[in-house]
Structures are given as structure tokens and as C-alpha cells.
Amino acid sequence: MSVGKSGRASVAVLGEHEIIEIIRRRLELMPDSPVSFGDDVSAVGLGGKRLAVLKTDMLVGKTDVPSGMSLWQAARKSIVMNVSDFASKGVSPVAVLVALGLPRDLTRQDIEQIADGLNAGAREYGAYVVGGDTNEASDLVVSVSLFGSTEQGKLMLRSGACPGDVLAVTGSFGKSAAGLRLLLDERCSAPNELREGLLQAVYMPKARLPEGLALGQCGAVSASIDSSDGLAWSLHEIARMSNVGFALDRVPMAEEVFRFAELNGFDALDLALYGGEEYELVVTVKANLCAKAAAAVEAVGGCLLPIGKVTGERGIFFHVGGEKRLIEARGWEHFKSEV
Amino acid sequence: MSVGKSGRASVAVLGEHEIIEIIRRRLELMPDSPVSFGDDVSAVGLGGKRLAVLKTDMLVGKTDVPSGMSLWQAARKSIVMNVSDFASKGVSPVAVLVALGLPRDLTRQDIEQIADGLNAGAREYGAYVVGGDTNEASDLVVSVSLFGSTEQGKLMLRSGACPGDVLAVTGSFGKSAAGLRLLLDERCSAPNELREGLLQAVYMPKARLPEGLALGQCGAVSASIDSSDGLAWSLHEIARMSNVGFALDRVPMAEEVFRFAELNGFDALDLALYGGEEYELVVTVKANLCAKAAAAVEAVGGCLLPIGKVTGERGIFFHVGGEKRLIEARGWEHFKSEV
Numbered sequence: 001m002s003v004g005k006s007g008r009a010s011v012a013v014l015g016e017h018e019i020i021e022i023i024r025r026r027l028e029l030m031p032d033s034p035v036s037f038g039d040d041v042s043a044v045g046l047g048g049k050r051l052a053v054l055k056t057d058m059l060v061g062k063t064d065v066p067s068g069m070s071l072w073q074a075a076r077k078s079i080v081m082n083v084s085d086f087a088s089k090g091v092s093p094v095a096v097l098v099a100l101g102l103p104r105d106l107t108r109q110d111i112e113q114i115a116d117g118l119n120a121g122a123r124e125y126g127a128y129v130v131g132g133d134t135n136e137a138s139d140l141v142v143s144v145s146l147f148g149s150t151e152q153g154k155l156m157l158r159s160g161a162c163p164g165d166v167l168a169v170t171g172s173f174g175k176s177a178a179g180l181r182l183l184l185d186e187r188c189s190a191p192n193e194l195r196e197g198l199l200q201a202v203y204m205p206k207a208r209l210p211e212g213l214a215l216g217q218c219g220a221v222s223a224s225i226d227s228s229d230g231l232a233w234s235l236h237e238i239a240r241m242s243n244v245g246f247a248l249d250r251v252p253m254a255e256e257v258f259r260f261a262e263l264n265g266f267d268a269l270d271l272a273l274y275g276g277e278e279y280e281l282v283v284t285v286k287a288n289l290c291a292k293a294a295a296a297v298e299a300v301g302g303c304l305l306p307i308g309k310v311t312g313e314r315g316i317f318f319h320v321g322g323e324k325r326l327i328e329a330r331g332w333e334h335f336k337s338e339v
Numbered sequence: 340m341s342v343g344k345s346g347r348a349s350v351a352v353l354g355e356h357e358i359i360e361i362i363r364r365r366l367e368l369m370p371d372s373p374v375s376f377g378d379d380v381s382a383v384g385l386g387g388k389r390l391a392v393l394k395t396d397m398l399v400g401k402t403d404v405p406s407g408m409s410l411w412q413a414a415r416k417s418i419v420m421n422v423s424d425f426a427s428k429g430v431s432p433v434a435v436l437v438a439l440g441l442p443r444d445l446t447r448q449d450i451e452q453i454a455d456g457l458n459a460g461a462r463e464y465g466a467y468v469v470g471g472d473t474n475e476a477s478d479l480v481v482s483v484s485l486f487g488s489t490e491q492g493k494l495m496l497r498s499g500a501c502p503g504d505v506l507a508v509t510g511s512f513g514k515s516a517a518g519l520r521l522l523l524d525e526r527c528s529a530p531n532e533l534r535e536g537l538l539q540a541v542y543m544p545k546a547r548l549p550e551g552l553a554l555g556q557c558g559a560v561s562a563s564i565d566s567s568d569g570l571a572w573s574l575h576e577i578a579r580m581s582n583v584g585f586a587l588d589r590v591p592m593a594e595e596v597f598r599f600a601e602l603n604g605f606d607a608l609d610l611a612l613y614g615g616e617e618y619e620l621v622v623t624v625k626a627n628l629c630a631k632a633a634a635a636v637e638a639v640g641g642c643l644l645p646i647g648k649v650t651g652e653r654g655i656f657f658h659v660g661g662e663k664r665l666i667e668a669r670g671w672e673h674f675k676s677e678v
Contacts, residue, residue: 011450011475012443019441019450019473026454030434030467042470044434044486052391056484057472058438064474095369095383099397099482101440102358104351111350111358115365128369131381133396134358135403136350143438143482145395147383 036241039158040085040225049152053091054145057082061103061140066183066202071110071140073203075117076124078142081228083125084207084279086146088226090156090216092209093127097145101137114142125209156216156224161242161284163312165222168290168304170208170281170297173231174257174268175201177275181264188264197256201278208281210300215281218296220289230276230331235316238284246316248308248327269318276331284310375580378497379424379564388491392430393484396421400442400479405522405541410449410479412542414456415463417481420567422464423546423618425485427565429495429555431548432466436484440476453481464548495555495563500581500623502651504561507629507643509547509620509636512570513596513607514540516614520603527603536595540617547620549639554620557635559628569615569670574655577623587647587657587666608657615670623649 011019024037034051035043043051059065059078069077079096086093098118102111122129127146135141179198181188190198208226215221223242225234235246253272261268283304285293290306297304316327350358363376373390374382382390398404398417408416418435425432437457441450461468466485474480518537520527529537547565554560562581564573574585592611600607622643624632629645636643655666 010443011441011445011447014447014450016473020471022447022450023454023457023471023473026451027458027468028462030469033469037470042434042436044469046385046389046391046488050385052434052486052488054434054436054470054484054486056436056438056470056482058440058474058480058482060440060474060476062475062477095381095391095393097381097393097395097484099395099438099484101397101399101476101478101480102350104349106350108350108353108361111353111361112365115362118362119366123367129366130369130372130383131376131393131395132359132362134355134362135397135399136401137399137480138401138477139440141397141440141476141480141482143395143397143480145393145436145438145484147391147393147486149385149391 034152035155035157036159041089041091043155046149051150051152051155053086053089053148053150055082055085056143056145057085058141058143065140066180068183068199069203071113072117075114075142076121077205078144079118079121080205080207080279082144082146083209084226084228086148087207087209087212088156088224088281090154090212091148091150092213093125093146093148095130095147096122096127098129098132099143100132100134101139101141102134103138103140104136125207154216156221158223158225158238158241161223161238161244161310163244163310164287165284165310166287166290166306167246167248167308167310168283168285168306169252170211170302170304172252172254173227173278173280174253174272174275176205176278177271178257178260180277190260190263194256194259198260205279207279208302211297211302212281214296214300215283215293218293220285220293222284222286224281224283227278227280227282228276230274231282232273232327233329233331234282235327236329238282239314239316245311245314246308247311248318250307251318252305252307273327274331373491374494374496375498380428380430382494385488390489390491392425392428392487392489394421394424395482395484396424397480397482404479405519407522407538408542410452411456414453414481415460416544417483418457418460419544419546419618421483421485422548423565423567425487426546426548426551427495427563427620429493429551430487430489431552432464432485432487434469434486435461435466437468437471438482439471439473440478440480441473442477442479443475464546493555495560497562497564497577497580500562500577500583500649502583502649503626504623504649505626505629505645506585506587506647506649507622507624507645508591509550509641509643511591511593512566512617512619513592513611513614515544515617516610517596517599519616529599529602533595533598537599544618546618547641550636550641551620553635553639554622554632557632559624559632561623561625563620563622566617566619566621567615569613570621571612571666572668572670573621574666575668577621578653578655584650584653585647585655586650589646590657591644591646612666613670
């Protein structure tokens with residue numbers, strides 16, 4: 001057990017989710033907040049029905065930037081992971097602020113790469129970097145904040161899923177988890193063309209913003225989250241905040257994940273469920289509006305794959321080949337996770 | 340000269356202001372932005388005359404938290420330094436987001452102290468912490484973002500000072516600089532009661548929010564900035580962005596600064612001009628509205644001290660006892676500054 005400087009349990013044993021809970025309990029909450037504390041974004045009333053939508057998420061070099069990822073890619077990723085949360089709520093990012101912690105040995109060229117990556121990430125999703133702050137730090141730290149606006153009632157929250165709704169996702173799972181293992185575990189290997197595809201998923205993640213905006217517009221979604229902490233974790237979050245359960249009948253996985261898993265002795269389903277650092281949307285859709293939602297996502301070039309149903313009993317199960325497998329509440333978590 | 344890992348000049352020789360300039364030049368700027376890039380806050384149009392006002396500023400343990408400052412005080416300070424920028428623009432902070440980088444050896448009690456300090460800082464200025472993110476990092480990193488709103492034309496920018504305007508400040512200078520020297524330079528000393536007052540300025544800084552809101556309301560201010568990088572630096576920023584100069588005839592200093600300077604062989608004026616980590620407002624006021632501005636600040640319990648005039652020629656001079664002393668463009672700067 002890890003012990004802190006004063007002899008008490010350190011954050012290394014608490015884990016990210018417990019730390020957030022410790023902090024939340026000590027904060028005075030904003031009265032009449034339009035979004036529960038702990039959803040993917042925060043929101044503040046602007047008068048009338050308009051809401052300001054806000055998000056912050058920090059990228060830290062030593063935990064979020066695997067070897068081989070360039071500074072340009074790291075800076076872009078810091079924006080993508082924030083945009084993904086906006087996408088899951090159906091909100092366009094408008095303005096980006098960036099606070100940087102920079103190690104002293106970075107060069108002018110390094111700073112230029114970071115600036116270019118930030119600009120590319122923002123412009124890719126229609127936003128602009130409008131301000132920021134630079135500081136000296138031991139690690140590379142890229143702390144991004146997003147601003148956008150929407151109308152009350154249009155936000156897709158984590159908390160609206162109802163029994164009978166259809167569970168659906170915007171893509172397949174497991175490539176980032178496989179790619180991270182290739183980078184972090186020297187016992188793992190893959191032939192070149194497989195390796196490249198998996199590393200691309202790690203280095204150049206994409207936020208499902210067009211899909212999220214289309215889903216927000218079509219009015220068919222009852223709850224939504226992204227899969228940045230892993231599909232299993234996302235399902236448990238919707239379940240907890242909507243007070244429901246799930247029965248899954250499939251988990252979409254790319255063929256590369258099966259190949260990697262077989263070559264290296266992993267369970268492909270484990271990689272898909274408990275991976276994280278992946279930015280698909282995980283949504284529940286009113287059953288009678290499924291075709292409408294799928295058409296809306298296809299109209300922007302995406303796809304919406306039904307993978308199960310919302311149930312009235314708590315618990316999340318995967319039904320496959322007559323077997324019922326429990327999906328655990330674990331996934332990527334800072335402090336605790338050691339890939 | 341410090342040299343980076345690839346043999347080129349590192350950020351340690353570039354300095355914070357040059358790094359910001361390198362980044363700014365590589366960003367695509369938002370069209371029709373209501374505030375110039377590089378002012379104390381950013382702003383985005385909300386439709387009609389409303390503007391969303393945004394700010395981010397990061398506190399890093401190893402450079403921004405001197406010895407003896409508690410985690411509670413550090414967390415509170417991370418909010419105060421952001422609120423001070425809102426104060427200088429005449430805008431109320433409404434919502435605070437916080438991204439934390441936490442060293443692994445922090446304990447649960449440490450996290451509680453940080454949460455309490457964040458909450459206290461936000462509530463002190465009428466805002467709420469509405470969301471955030473936690474991460475593992477080598478340094479303590481508290482990256483704060485603020486959101487508020489105002490009306491176009493009400494923001495006090497750095498860029499509106501005109502020759503003939505009166506230069507004024509909301510308080511005296513030098514206590515934080517003296518306190519920091521006591522903490523960081525073991526050759527410095529002071530009797531206990533002097534020491535306590537100076538350290539209090541470092542540990543418990545205050546943002547001049549009531550003063551800033553009163554000045555924003557009264558419509559008398561042509562340009563405004565806070566003094567977080569030092570009075571001299573603030574004057575040079577207004578001068579650069581308004582294309583003016585200044586003739587100062589006084590620099591308000593607390594009696595404690597003179598005592599500390601005399602005891603330890605410093606120039607008190609140097610401490611007051613080039614210190615930083617101090618959060619007074621530095622404003623230019625239309626000459627015929629000075630009494631109105633002073634009355635507005637006094638009505639909220641503050642004071643507005645005239646210290647000089649805006650001039651048409653560039654250059655910032657302090658006229659004292661028949662002598663004319665040049666005020667240099669230097670102050671607190673990350674990477675470069677070694678107190």
C-alpha cells in the first residue's frame with residue numbers, strides 16, 4: 001500500500017474517481033445548475049433558455065502521452081478529448097483556452113509543434129484557440145477548457161435512460177487499448193501493417209462531433225456519454241446516473257483487435273470493454289426513434305450500431321452464445337491504472 | 340545559456356512572454372473577436388450585445404507556491420489570480436472549472452484542503468466551482484478557468500488609454516515582493532510583526548473585484564489591467580496596447596516595504612515596481628471623470644489613488660524630486676525570473 005508523506009493513504013491508492021468524490025463532497029454546489037456535477041460538461045444559465053456549456057480536461061505528458069506520440073499529436077489530442085465530451089452532449093465547441101505547463105528543456109521548435117497541434121485540433125472541430133497561459137512545470141501539462149452554448153433541454157445528459165430504450169454506439173472498440181499495449185508492454189508484438197493501424201488509433205484519435213450534433217438535433221436520445229474511460233465504465237456511469245441496467249447482445253470490435261488479441265494472448269472482449277482512451281459515443285435511444293437516429297448519424301457520414309437494451313434491474317450483462325457475462329465497473333483510471 | 344535536448348535554445352532562455360508570442364503567431368485567430376489576443380481575458384459573442392468572458396491561468400507548485408503556503412492557501416490563490424483578471428475587466432466570475440495535477444504522495448487530507456481552498460476562493464467572489472478533472476502529475480498543478488458574461492462596450496480593455504487621462508491604482512505596492520524575498524532568500528530577515536504582515540500578502544492575496552466592478556459600472560475608465568506581473572510590467576502593457584506613455588509622480592508603497600528595504604539593503608521602489616504576485620488594479624481614467632471613479636470605488640470600501648498621467652510620447656518615467664527615472668519593461672516572468 002502506498003503511504004503519503006504524513007503516513008496516511010495517498011492518492012495512489014484512492015484512485016481518480018474517489019478523489020473526484022472527495023472533492024465534490026466539499027464543494028458548495030451552484031443552485032439550480034442545469035447539469036448534475038459529474039456529467040461530461042458543466043452548464044450555466046445565460047438568461048432565457050440559453051446555456052453556456054463548459055468543460056476542462058488536462059493532458060499530462062507522463063500518463064497521457066505514450067512513447068512515439070509527437071508533441072503535435074499530444075497537443076491535438078488534448079483538444080480532441082475535450083471535444084469528445086462536447087460531442088457526447090450534442091454541443092459545438094466555439095472557443096478553446098489552453099494553460100500550458102512546459103518543462104524547461106523544451107525548445108522553440110517544440111513550442112511551435114505544440115501551438116500547431118492545438119490550432120489543428122481546434123480548427124478540425126470548428127473552434128478557435130482564444131487565449132491561454134504558459135508556465136514552467138516538471139511534466140508537459142496541456143490543460144484545455146472549452147466553451148460553447150446550447151438551449152435548455154437540448155443537452156444529452158447521462159441521466160435520462162429508461163428501460164426499453166435501445167443502447168447504441170458510434171463505432172467499434174479495442175483498437176486504442178491494443179495500440180497502448182503495443183507501446184507500453186514490450187512483450188507485445190504485431191506485424192507492421194497491423195501495428196500501424198493500432199498505433200494510429202492511439203496517436204490520432206477523433207471526436208465524434210458530427211455524430212453527436214446529429215444525435216442532439218434529432219431528439220431521439222435519452223442519455224449519452226463518450227467512451228474515454230472505456231465502454232464498460234461508460235455503461236456503468238449511465239446506469240448509475242439513470243438508475244437502470246443494460247443487457248448487451250454484441251460489442252463491436254475491429255478485426256485488428258481480434259488479430260492482436262490472438263497473437264498476444266489477450267481476450268479481445270476485455271480490450272474492447274475495459275480499454276479507454278477511445279472516443280466513441282455511447283447513447284440510449286427511444287425504441288420508436290431508432291431508425292430516425294440512425295438516419296441522422298448516417299447523414300453526416302457516421303454509423304449508429306445498436307448493441308443492446310436498457311433494463312429495469314441494475315447490473316450490466318453481456319449475453320453471448322447462451323452465456324451471461326457480467327460487465328464490471330472498471331476501466332481506465334488515473335493513479336490506479338497501470339496498463 | 341540553457342540548451343534543449345535537440346541542442347537548440349530552450350524555453351528557459353526564451354521566457355514566458357516570448358513563448359506566448361511564438362504560440363500566438365501560429366494560431367488562426369477567431370474572426371471578429373471582441374477582445375485582442377493577449378488581453379487579460381478572452382471573449383466570445385453570444386448574440387445581441389452579450390459576451391461570454393473566459394480566462395484560464397495555471398498555478399504550479401514549484402514556481403507559484405512558496406514555502407510555508409498551505410495547500411488550502413495555494414488552491415484559494417489559484418482562483419484569486421484568475422478573479423483578479425476578471426476584476427481588471429469589470430466582469431463578475433460566475434463559474435469556475437478546475438483541472439488538477441496531483442503528485443502521487445498527496446493524502447486524502449491534502450485533497451480535502453485543496454477542495455476547501457478552491458471552494459473558499461470561488462465563494463469569496465460569488466462564484467461556484469462547477470466542474471473539473473483530476474490527473475496524476477509530478478508537480479502540484481491547479482489549472483483554473485473562469486466563465487462570466489457582460490455587454491459589449493462594458494469590458495475595460497488594455498487598449499483604450501489616451502494622452503491626458505489620469506493613471507490610478509487601487510492600493511499600494513511591494514509587500515508581496517518583500518514577502519517573497521523573505522521566503523526565498525535566506526539572507527533576508529525581518530522582526531516578527533513585520534514578517535507576518537509581509538507573508539500575509541503572499542499567502543492571502545485578494546482580488547480587487549468590488550473595485551473592478553465599480554470602475555466598470557461608472558464608465559470612467561479608458562484602460563485597465565491588474566498588477567500580477569508587477570506594476571512596471573502592467574504600465575508597459577497598457578502603453579504597448581494603447582500606444583501611449585506614462586509620467587508617474589508617485590508610487591504608493593506601504594510603510595512595511597520601506598522598513599523591509601532598509602533592513603535588508605533593497606531599493607523600496609524596485610520592490611514596488613518590479614515585484615508581481617500582487618493584485619492591484621492599474622487603470623487610466625478620463626480626467627473629467629476622476630472624482631466619479633474615485634467615489635464609485637470608495638462606495639464599495641476601496642480607494643483609487645492617482646499616480647500620474649498618460650502621455651503622448653512612448654516611454655514610462657517616474658518624476659521624483661526633480662529627477663526623471665526610467666521605468667523598465669521587466670517584472671515577474673516564468674522561466675526567466677529567479678527571485
